[in-house]
Amino acid sequence: MMIPPFLTPAVLVMLVVGGSAPSRGAERGPLALRQAFADAFLMGVALSTSQVNGTNDRAGVLAAQQFSAITPENDMKWEALNPLPGQYDFKAADAHVGFAARNNMNVIGHALIWHSQTPAWVFQGREGKPATRDELLNRMQAHIHAVVGRYKGKVIGWDVVNEALSDSGPDILRDSPWRRIIGDDFLDHAFRFAREADPQAELYYNDYGLEDERKRANGVKLLRGMLDRGVQLTAVGTQSHFQLDYPSLDAVEKTILDFSGLGIGVMVTELDVDVLPSRGTAGVADISRREMADKSLDPYTSGLPDGIQEKLRQRYTDLFGVYLRHRAAITRVTIWGLDDGQSWLNDFPIPGRTNHALLFDRALNPKPAFFAVLQKGQASRTRPPRR
Numbered sequence: 001m002m003i004p005p006f007l008t009p010a011v012l013v014m015l016v017v018g019g020s021a022p023s024r025g026a027e028r029g030p031l032a033l034r035q036a037f038a039d040a041f042l043m044g045v046a047l048s049t050s051q052v053n054g055t056n057d058r059a060g061v062l063a064a065q066q067f068s069a070i071t072p073e074n075d076m077k078w079e080a081l082n083p084l085p086g087q088y089d090f091k092a093a094d095a096h097v098g099f100a101a102r103n104n105m106n107v108i109g110h111a112l113i114w115h116s117q118t119p120a121w122v123f124q125g126r127e128g129k130p131a132t133r134d135e136l137l138n139r140m141q142a143h144i145h146a147v148v149g150r151y152k153g154k155v156i157g158w159d160v161v162n163e164a165l166s167d168s169g170p171d172i173l174r175d176s177p178w179r180r181i182i183g184d185d186f187l188d189h190a191f192r193f194a195r196e197a198d199p200q201a202e203l204y205y206n207d208y209g210l211e212d213e214r215k216r217a218n219g220v221k222l223l224r225g226m227l228d229r230g231v232q233l234t235a236v237g238t239q240s241h242f243q244l245d246y247p248s249l250d251a252v253e254k255t256i257l258d259f260s261g262l263g264i265g266v267m268v269t270e271l272d273v274d275v276l277p278s279r280g281t282a283g284v285a286d287i288s289r290r291e292m293a294d295k296s297l298d299p300y301t302s303g304l305p306d307g308i309q310e311k312l313r314q315r316y317t318d319l320f321g322v323y324l325r326h327r328a329a330i331t332r333v334t335i336w337g338l339d340d341g342q343s344w345l346n347d348f349p350i351p352g353r354t355n356h357a358l359l360f361d362r363a364l365n366p367k368p369a370f371f372a373v374l375q376k377g378q379a380s381r382t383r384p385p386r387r
């Protein structure tokens, strides 16, 4: 599919600003994702600091025009908010909240308790020893109360615990300082503290790879246990860092069904589609300099060939087909970044590559996948056109 050349972000802005009223009529359809999916679920995007604090205005305008929810990509993580004991820095996080308020968007808080992007001091105790269970529980409570309390009524929901499930082995939970020091009930405590700090906020458990049968079964077991113990859990977040041909649509669908079967909401929280060759089983540290420079691992540095662009369009089309079929269970779909230049997949799992995982390219131009998703949303609208 060709991108109409006149649809630069600036032109899109004009079109949407000029024609955003629902009265425009469903035959023609609204011109932005947030309107096309308004009857189905929130359409979200992960944003970086420069996209919300006025530094990168073009990106901010495009994001506000297209999306109804934002997730700060890094600015509400522990290391960003509370880098040193007793020192909080809310500047960047506040910029997200202000941006969302000005543009009538929802804010999702990401992420309170995680093993990654959390400073080492959090887990340290006295005299070079690890923190005790009580020390860590106190830090967890203080942090959650400070952060959730500050944004009470402004952040609609929080990823309370991120990535606690293991990827292999006999244990359900991964080995992490949270589990090692507090014990398996660290999740229950985190949710309790979040609920104390904001009685209205939605509270989510968020993880990746839930399409894998073993991890999904463990996830269902974990969350069922929490619900049985009375933990207040609103929804599960399936991160959905996907590839062109993995996981299968069938696995995506089963994941939605299995978790919604628990009676909680399901959210797609970090959707992107990696188009680059995978590195097999080698760890990043094992990749030699020669391999890093190897074109075969980074083949699309000067643009995405039409054939792959088409595969990407088809992949997004198929995924949104599944999401729309299960719109009764799905409350939000968030894409992990606005444009390809911003995507973390340029640096993960191999640093310094050129990925093309999102709906807008590096120049903020909409890709064929964008138009396909928009069209899916328009076609799904249930509201009859107004006269």
Ligand code: XIL
Pocket (backbone or CB within 6 Å): 073, 074, 111, 162, 239, 270, 344
């Ligand atoms: C990523 C960000 O996109 C990067 O900018 C950062 O360097 C590392 O973290 N799962 C998560 C997200 O829950 O927080 C991660 O975000 C991607 C994987």
